[in-house]
Amino acid sequence: MIKGIQLLNRCILFFVLCASSLLGCVPASNNPATLTVIVNPPKNYNKDDTVHMVGSFNDWRFNGLNTHKLRYENGLLKTEIPVSEAPIYFTFVKNKDWQHMPASDTGKSLCTYMHLPNPGQTELKLEIPAWKTDTSNQIPIHTTVGNIQHFPDFDMPQLARKGSISVYLPPSYDQNSEKRYPVLYMLDGQNIFDEFTSYSNEWKVDEILEDLVAKNELEELIVVAIPNGERRRSEYNPWNFKETNNELSIGEGEKTITFIKQSLKPFIDSQFRTQPQTENTGIIGSSLGGLLALYAGIEHHDTFGFVGGFSLALDFKDMNDELVLFKAIKEKSHIRGSKFYFDIGLIEYGDYGRIDMLKALLLSKGVREENVKLVKDDLGRHCELDWSKRFPSAIRWLTSAS
Incomplete structure (x- = not known):
């Protein structure tokens, strides 16, 4: 319960901050070239679920004209986004619900993804290990030292x-x-x-x-x-x-x-x-x-x-x-x-x-x-x-x- 509240609050804070400042936080390039994003979805992915890629390239939106709903092809999720001369920050949202965001195999929320400009790159391959709302079968390990x-x-x-x-x-x-x-x-x-x-x-x-x-x-x-x-x-x-x-x-x-x-x-x-x-x-x-x-x-x-x-x-x-x-x-x-x-x-x-x-x-x-x-x-x-x-x-x- 506590972690769920923290997740929602953090999402609201981060994405509202971005949306309320410069459009998209980092302006997209005028370059018409695109970058193909290829995502390996969680093992339990349901093809009836929608997955949107949202980020600085589209003002963190999954509604409206500049949306990027990923399509399912041969076990992978794909979309194209504009190539940018600036760093791109983004994440993925399942079923248009900010609580359904990427997580690790142990259920820990992942940091916002970041892609740095790389001239000539045409594909970006990523993985979503799980969704934050999934029930994890893997127990995180203790990592304390000293x-x-x-x-x-x-x-x-x-x-x-x-x-x-x-x-x-x-x-x-x-x-x-x-x-x-x-x-x-x-x-x-x-x-x-x-x-x-x-x-x-x-x-x-x-x-x-x-x-x-x-x-x-x-x-x-x-x-x-x-x-x-x-x-x-x-x-x-x-x-x-x-x-x-x-x-x-x-x-x-x-x-x-x-x-x-x-x-x-x-x-x-x-x-x-x-x-x-x-x-x-x-x-x-x-x-x-x-x-x-x-x-x-x-x-x-x-x-x-x-x-x-x-x-x-x-x-x-x-x-x-x-x-x-x-x-x-x-x-x-x-x-x-x-x-x-x-x-x-x-x-x-x-x-x-x-x-x-x-x-x-x-x-x-x-x-x-x-x-x-x-x-x-x-x-x-x-x-x-x-x-x-x-x-x-x-x-x-x-x-x-x-």
Whole structure:
């Protein structure tokens, strides 16, 4: 149930963002040549099902004139799309239902497909292992490395629920009993360490940290992964916001941060050898979690000395159609204390206007230039696979001396 809600929310967010920006996010080429897309469908494919290819080449639409319904030929699905001089981002939708999207054999959602221009290429061969709504017979494997402690059914009173907290301890933790470590709190904790629990791909934060430390490229730190819940859309939104049906939803993001500050952090500081000071405490999130992380840095700089927002959700509006994040920053007289990292992929909004505005607003409110890092990823997609690629440079910058 939780993963189904996350899938629908993520699809709505990603594709609405694309459709609401530049037409198709990446304009198609005027070149009349076409690329034949050949897809090996899932083993249980029913020829009565329709499959549409949607992407930056047709404004993510499966209705209207510029649609690409795949035809069935000799066990394969085929269509032709215009050749583009720019990268093409796309996915497939079964029976015109966004919940029926490609998944791995183990039922994990796949990241948006990407095709880079290749002069002379006439065919693109792909595979859809399964649909997200299929019942998978394959069990995902555990992929954690290093020393990870688990605290199942951890009480989250501010949110009236429980969750399984996972804590990554650095390589030297058991060898050096005198050493204390900075702590990074990460939202959407199911996706941080383990493919088994992840919604889609995992961040591979444990593998990345083990590698960076072994190469002496990063000081060791503790990472606490906090799981989301069924009400993620509200629990990660700090402000009241307008839903897609124009109804008001109450943001509970402050409750989530209060849980971290008043319940989780005291527990972590009591159980492990932490450096509890503000400058040694950080929070990172992605998408809506990135929005909440940024909020934590703005409103709770007494606790979080460094914050990171990966592909943060910028387009949530209040009932007056004002962007909630930008409105909140404009209403602040001064913002101080935290280091802010945030990034975005070009495909996510179609341009970098909003993210540039965010940086300008933070600087206008007193945040020092050296404490803001904005990364623009021209090939970045809205998924853990690409967030994982950007994580090493982000954590190095966030934990470096100002």
